[in-house]
Amino acid sequence: METTQQALKDKLIATLDYDQLTNCMRCGFCQTACPTFNETGLEAASPRGRIALMKAVADGFMEPGQQFKEQMDLCLGCRACEPACPSDVKYGQLIEQARESIAAETEFPWHVKAVRTLFMERLFPNHGRMRMVGGLLKLYQRSGMQTLTQKSGVMKLFPRHMREMEQILPPASSDGVIAAWEKLGLPAAWETAANGQRILVIPQVGDKRARVGMFRGCIMDVLFTSTNINTVKLLCEAGFEVAIPEAQTCCGALHAHAGEAESARRLARTNIDVFAHAQVDYIASNAGGCGASLKEYDHLLHGEASLVPAAKDFVDRLKDVSELLIDYGRPLVLKPTAPDAPVKLVTYQDSCHLRNVMRVNRQPRDLLKSIPGVQLNELQGADTCCGSAGIYNLTQPQMSTQVLDHKMELVDQTQAQTIVTANPGCLLQMQWGILRSEQGQHRKAVHVIDFLAESVEYEANKSNI
Numbered sequence: 001m002e003t004t005q006q007a008l009k010d011k012l013i014a015t016l017d018y019d020q021l022t023n024c025m026r027c028g029f030c031q032t033a034c035p036t037f038n039e040t041g042l043e044a045a046s047p048r049g050r051i052a053l054m055k056a057v058a059d060g061f062m063e064p065g066q067q068f069k070e071q072m073d074l075c076l077g078c079r080a081c082e083p084a085c086p087s088d089v090k091y092g093q094l095i096e097q098a099r100e101s102i103a104a105e106t107e108f109p110w111h112v113k114a115v116r117t118l119f120m121e122r123l124f125p126n127h128g129r130m131r132m133v134g135g136l137l138k139l140y141q142r143s144g145m146q147t148l149t150q151k152s153g154v155m156k157l158f159p160r161h162m163r164e165m166e167q168i169l170p171p172a173s174s175d176g177v178i179a180a181w182e183k184l185g186l187p188a189a190w191e192t193a194a195n196g197q198r199i200l201v202i203p204q205v206g207d208k209r210a211r212v213g214m215f216r217g218c219i220m221d222v223l224f225t226s227t228n229i230n231t232v233k234l235l236c237e238a239g240f241e242v243a244i245p246e247a248q249t250c251c252g253a254l255h256a257h258a259g260e261a262e263s264a265r266r267l268a269r270t271n272i273d274v275f276a277h278a279q280v281d282y283i284a285s286n287a288g289g290c291g292a293s294l295k296e297y298d299h300l301l302h303g304e305a306s307l308v309p310a311a312k313d314f315v316d317r318l319k320d321v322s323e324l325l326i327d328y329g330r331p332l333v334l335k336p337t338a339p340d341a342p343v344k345l346v347t348y349q350d351s352c353h354l355r356n357v358m359r360v361n362r363q364p365r366d367l368l369k370s371i372p373g374v375q376l377n378e379l380q381g382a383d384t385c386c387g388s389a390g391i392y393n394l395t396q397p398q399m400s401t402q403v404l405d406h407k408m409e410l411v412d413q414t415q416a417q418t419i420v421t422a423n424p425g426c427l428l429q430m431q432w433g434i435l436r437s438e439q440g441q442h443r444k445a446v447h448v449i450d451f452l453a454e455s456v457e458y459e460a461n462k463s464n465i
Contacts, residue, residue: 103259
């Protein structure tokens with residue numbers, strides 16, 4: 001991958017928000033919150049250090065060479081530094097601006113360019129193609145091909161981290177939440193919006209609290225379809241009418257993290273329009289990474305004056321599903337436990353983007369505490385990254401596993417049988433950690449929605465939901 005330093009320097013100067021660079025007081029409060037600084041002890045691997053590097057380039061004191069790019073890439077993007085910052089520096093925006101500049105001025109090898117185009121432009125934004133990929137993965141998992149591949153030794157051709165990740169892939173689906181809901185024969189009706197788009201509407205149970213548009217996600221909808229189904233069921237039980245627009249697309253998080261900002265903006269425009277025509281009171285996200293990306297659509301589109309009001313309206317309506325269930329919905333009816341039933345010990349790992357961008361951390365814990373027979377043992381460092389960070393565990397496996405292995409040591413101290421989280425990437429990372437630490441005999445990882453769904457006494461059973 002080649003890039004000319006002068007072209008990159010010019011792009012950085014044009015792209016970086018200089019006011020945010022100068023907002024940094026260099027106090028260092030961000031350092032203890034930063035996983036890469038804690039792992040390396042290097043100033044350059046901290047938010048303060050990276051901001052100093054960006055500012056040095058912008059001020060003409062250094063050239064953006066290979067070490068500069070490596071430090072920008074090494075950042076997890078967890079944004080734990082932002083709540084710790086007394087100056088409210090928008091570090092997440094700065095790191096994405098730096099990555100956008102690097103991507104724009106880098107001449108990727110043809111095979112890297114092909115892979116980026118395939119996933120970023122052809123797959124993630126196209127729900128039909130994602131379902132097709134889900135179907136192929138489902139065939140691989142259920143036909144015996146996966147078992148044969150593992151036993152044949154073919155996987156030994158791949159690096160260790162990829163071999164282990166292949167083992168913890170969840171059951172894939174070719175349906176997605178809409179098709180899966182219809183196959184279950186559960187109550188629903190199709191609506192046609194003013195712009196012609198189709199919307200699947202699922203009725204609430206009891207009195208209607210509000211109309212909620214569900215953001216289904218791209219990877220979420222084919223690898224965690226059951227979680228999306230449970231999300232709809234719980235929202236309905238809490239009194240929400242759920243609307244699922246068929247035309248919604250990828251949130252754009254992976255695009256923004258990879259420096260593909262214009263693609264992220266294009267996806268944002270589509271989603272804003274789709275949910276505006278769905279006429280919903282709230283928009284529900286059940287994935288912390290997606291939710292954080294959606295929450296910043298107003299910033300992403302701040303340069304398009306005509307879209308700013310619609311983007312702000314979208315952001316104002318966006319809520320994590322745990323917020324809706326705890327703060328806005330009707331209390332769920334939960335199954336009682338038998339007097340002699342053993343207590344279920346659980347711990348909760350925060351999704352970084354849910355906590356640091358959407359600023360949601362109380363509500364998932366309140367959901368867990370509300371379940372009879374469950375004891376929540378707080379995890380030391382639950383507010384620090386697990387090392388997943390989108391596709392970071394694929395692109396930076398060494399740092400990702402360092403962070404993860406230390407995390408699992410702390411998990412073991414909780415004695416929890418179940419690790420609960422609220423983001424699919426974090427969930428897979430914790431499952432990977434269980435595999436790596438050989439804790440699978442006595443520990444599992446689940447999404448908070450799936451864990452809660454097991455304990456709900458569905459009033460909707462009377463009406464076949």
